[in-house]
Amino acid sequence: MTPNQTDRLATRFIQFLVLIVVLILLFLLGDIIISGLPHISWHFLTSPASSFSAGGGIRDQLFNSLYLLVLTLIISFPLALGSAIYLSEYAGDNWFTSLIRTAIEVLSSLPSVVVGLFGYLLFVIEFHLGFSILSGAIALTFFNLPLLIRSIEGSLHAVPNSQREAGIALGLSNWRTIRGILLPMALPGILTGIILSAGRIFGEAAALIYTAGQSAPILDYTNWNPTASSSFLNPMRPAETLAVHIWKVNTEGVTPDAVSISAGSSAVLIIIILLFNFGARAIGNRMYKKMTGGK
Amino acid sequence: MQVYDLNKNHIVTPPGEIALSTNQLQVNYGNSKQASMVDASLSFPRFQITALIGASGSGKSTYLRSLNRMNDRIATVHGEIMYHNTNINSPKVNVYEVRKHIGMVFQKPNPFAKSITENITFALKAAGITNRQELRQRVETSLKEAALWDEVKDDLNKSALALSGGQQQRLCIARSIAMKPDILLLDEPASALDPISTAKLEVTLKELAKNYTIIIVTHNMQQASRVSSYTAFFHLGHVIEYDQTETIFQTPNIQATHDYVTGNFG
Amino acid sequence: MDDIQKKLALPSKASREDIIGRIVSYSCIAAIIILVISILYFITSRGLATFLTDHVNLWQFLTGKDWNPGSLNAQGKPQVGALPMIVTSFSVTILSALVATPFAIAVALFMTDIAPKSGTKFLQPVIELLVGIPSVVYGFIGLTVVVPVIRNLFGGTGAGILAGTIVLFVMVLPTITSLAVDALRAVPAYFRSASLALGATRFQTIYKVLLRAAMPRLLTAVIFGMARAFGEALAVQMVIGNAVLMPHNLITPTSTLTSQLTTNIGNTIMGTLPNNALWSLALILLLMSLVFNLLVRYIGKRGEIKS
Incomplete structure (x- = not known):
């Protein structure tokens, strides 16, 4: 074979592999949507789940997922922001900084099940929080922190150094420069990072099974008192999320229509995550355009 | 490259009031043992323009950035910087106040991604000025002083990033002088500008020198000779010669200076 | 004053x-x-x-x-012999990385060298979507599609290392791909132009110059993928069969460290030996993730492109 023939053959082979990957994705999405959509109905989305009979919905699971997402972001965003500011603006080039970076890398490489088990050990058992939304949100925070820190730090890093100099040359404190100049410029990137991490939180299950628990008590959506045990806002109640629900109905095998419930739930999950992804992109682009004055 | 005796120098002390002076300033970047700037002792006359010239890597920008402590995070600066009878290079000194009184304009225009007005008022508000009347007044005065008012007075709420390079640089000057500094440091402010904008900027600088002490780093020798009354020539981290601009360009005392200003360098 | x-x-x-x-x-x-x-x-x-x-x-x-x-x-x-789970965990990890790597590098090459513009525009979202699909959904599809297919082809229950490998292959593919893209993009453009200017074909350039220059970072990419595979719990747990048996072939039910943990930690009582033994499995997971981390650092330090 001449080199040119090899070249053509190799290119064909690469294209073939790429094609397979694309087909896999199309198959996955197609399978989820096609087998899931028929099961999605108003009834499915708005009725409570039933364990031992067919026809259950996912109302509470869906709400739990969203509530948990919000709580997790409320806890993890300030922590991640502060840490990212430290790393990008205050950290010197020394052993301490590299220790911190190593710690964050270790945190990000931990399997989510290990993070979940740690949350179970410390919060559910030691701190007696029990299986609760709060324990779940804390576990998800651990799991979410490294990613969020990395994306915020990246966005801050992308702000040109000349902006920092402009700020401090005017006699502004570093803190004021960060808050008033750097953060607004980094905002599109930060928002994109938050939304993408929201997608991950939304689909995570392993860290939740032993923290937020696997049961969904009947919720009272008219009770706005967060301390009442039946209130939908109570952060101390156990809460099965959509992703955990899919896992549970499949592994316990007591729900007769487990497959259709999982299919419908998977489709809902995927659609929401797709929305997150597109939203992240759209918001990022739009804010970027607005900031640069349309240029 | 010809080797000059770096320890041979000729440095004068200008007569009259001195706004700022340095005594044996030495700058080391990072952990480097090699100093980027040694032994610089210069006095800057009040309400005059002083130019710092020299080839790239001569240490002139390093020196300038040390004057308002912009190098704090990246370099160690030894020696004294005297301003109002205070050594402002001391760690005890309030560095934010130093920078309020000694403003700086950079090589590349760096307006904030905010409106023209906000570019100027942002630091004023941070400094505690909240009176709307006064803020508006300061915006107008500083833009007038920077010779930008007539061009932008109708769209003060437009993004500063929509301005041309020359306008952006004058906005940066306006932003600095709105803080009512004493001294203005300019680090090659015209290097990113076209000739017309540069000429405008030079006129503005001369006008500003009536109220401010200006120290300007420049690559461009014609510019130094046009705008400044004193000039310092830097070479390989040493101040070789400091005298009236006329002397530097016409009858320099040191061979290296002569070679540099006549273009017979390197 | x-x-x-x-x-x-x-x-x-x-x-x-x-x-x-x-x-x-x-x-x-x-x-x-x-x-x-x-x-x-x-x-x-x-x-x-x-x-x-x-x-x-x-x-x-x-x-x-x-x-x-x-x-x-x-x-x-x-x-308390953990060997079956250790073997299974390593098997699915290594097998899925082995299968995924050629695909990942092909996709990465397509995005960086074969069709940089359209390839990136089209494949970037593909990768992001693959990352975005939650692991329980992968597990569910594994359970409803992959396991039945294996059952029909080879008999048995269908659950086992093969099913785990197939599911994990798709899950680690985007991880390895996006890091491989970074690795290839980090190779300076003049490496390519120098090789092409010497008359090498594109494939020769890719094979002899690019892949070699990017090798350390490509290895890192594969290790990151393996770390993800090793730590993945639910998707694997749903298709592996969860019988703690030494795997004799690819299609008998077995159990990974993670699947054993998720299945049983809730069924044991804190402080008892069965519970402690599960925590020891978690410790193995933790140590392995530290090992992967160290490997990445070690390779990263040795393989920086000097230019």
Whole structure:
């Protein structure tokens, strides 16, 4: 074979592999949507789940997922922001900084099940929080922190150094420069990072099974008192999320229509995550355009 | 490259009031043992323009950035910087106040991604000025002083990033002088500008020198000779010669200076 | 002393702001450090209890083939042999990385060298979508599509290493791909132009120059993929069969470290040997993720492109 023939053959082979990957994705999405959509109905989305009979919905699971997402972001965003500011603006080039970076890398490489088990050990058992939304949100925070820190730090890093100099040359404190100049410029990137991490939180299950628990008590959506045990806002109640629900109905095998419930739930999950992804992109682009004055 | 005796120098002390002076300033970047700037002792006359010239890597920008402590995070600066009878290079000194009184304009225009007005008022508000009347007044005065008012007075709420390079640089000057500094440091402010904008900027600088002490780093020798009354020539981290601009360009005392200003360098 | 001199000597609003800023950001970073240390501490101390409190022999734990922590064996010792799970975990990890790597590199090459513009525009979202699909959904599809297909083809239950590998292959594919893209993009453009200018074909350039120059970072990409595969719990748990048996082939039910953990930690009582033994599995997971981390660092340090 001449080199040119090899070249053509190799290119064909690469294209073939790429094609397979694309087909896999199309198959996955197609399978989820096609087998899931028929099961999605108003009834499915708005009725409570039933364990031992067919026809259950996912109302509470869906709400739990969203509530948990919000709580997790409320806890993890300030922590991640502060840490990212430290790393990008205050950290010197020394052993301490590299220790911190190593710690964050270790945190990000931990399997989510290990993070979940740690949350179970410390919060559910030691701190007696029990299986609760709060324990779940804390576990998800651990799991979410490294990613969020990395994306915020990246966005801050992308702000040109000349902006920092402009700020401090005017006699502004570093803190004021960060808050008033750097953060607004980094905002599109930060928002994109938050939304993408929201997608991950939304689909995570392993860290939740032993923290937020696997049961969904009947919720009272008219009770706005967060301390009442039946209130939908109570952060101390156990809460099965959509992703955990899919896992549970499949592994316990007591729900007769487990497959259709999982299919419908998977489709809902995927659609929401797709929305997150597109939203992240759209918001990022739009804010970027607005900031640069349309240029 | 010809080797000059770096320890041979000729440095004068200008007569009259001195706004700022340095005594044996030495700058080391990072952990480097090699100093980027040694032994610089210069006095800057009040309400005059002083130019710092020299080839790239001569240490002139390093020196300038040390004057308002912009190098704090990246370099160690030894020696004294005297301003109002205070050594402002001391760690005890309030560095934010130093920078309020000694403003700086950079090589590349760096307006904030905010409106023209906000570019100027942002630091004023941070400094505690909240009176709307006064803020508006300061915006107008500083833009007038920077010779930008007539061009932008109708769209003060437009993004500063929509301005041309020359306008952006004058906005940066306006932003600095709105803080009512004493001294203005300019680090090659015209290097990113076209000739017309540069000429405008030079006129503005001369006008500003009536109220401010200006120290300007420049690559461009014609510019130094046009705008400044004193000039310092830097070479390989040493101040070789400091005298009236006329002397530097016409009858320099040191061979290296002569070679540099006549273009017979390197 | 004049006014300015006084101002220079005294702290101002800006100095106070900066103290606040430091306090805020330093406390956040302190929280993270405490968090990481406590994760390491708690998992380690729990995981060691099997050996320290229950006096299980470490070697027997790692090499024993019988896992039944609730009961004793013929010698009156608890049956805590974790080898089946360790073997299965490594098998699915290595196999899925082996299958995924060629695909990942092909996609990465397509995006960087074969069709940089359209390839990136089209394949970037593909990769992002693959990352975005939650692991339970992968598990569910594995359970409803992959397992039945294997069952029909080879008989048995369909669950096992093969099913786990197929599911994990798709899950680690985007991880390896996006890091491989970074690796290839990091190769300076003049490597390519120099090779092409010498008359090499594109394939020769890719094979002899690009892949070689990017090798350390490509390896890192594969290790990241393996780390993800090793730690993945639910998707694997749904298709692996969850029988703690030494795997004899690719299609008999078996169990990984993660699947054993997720299945049983809720069914055991804190402080008892069966529970401690599970925490020891978690400790293995933790240690392995540290090992992957160290490997990445080691390769990264040795393989920086010097240019």
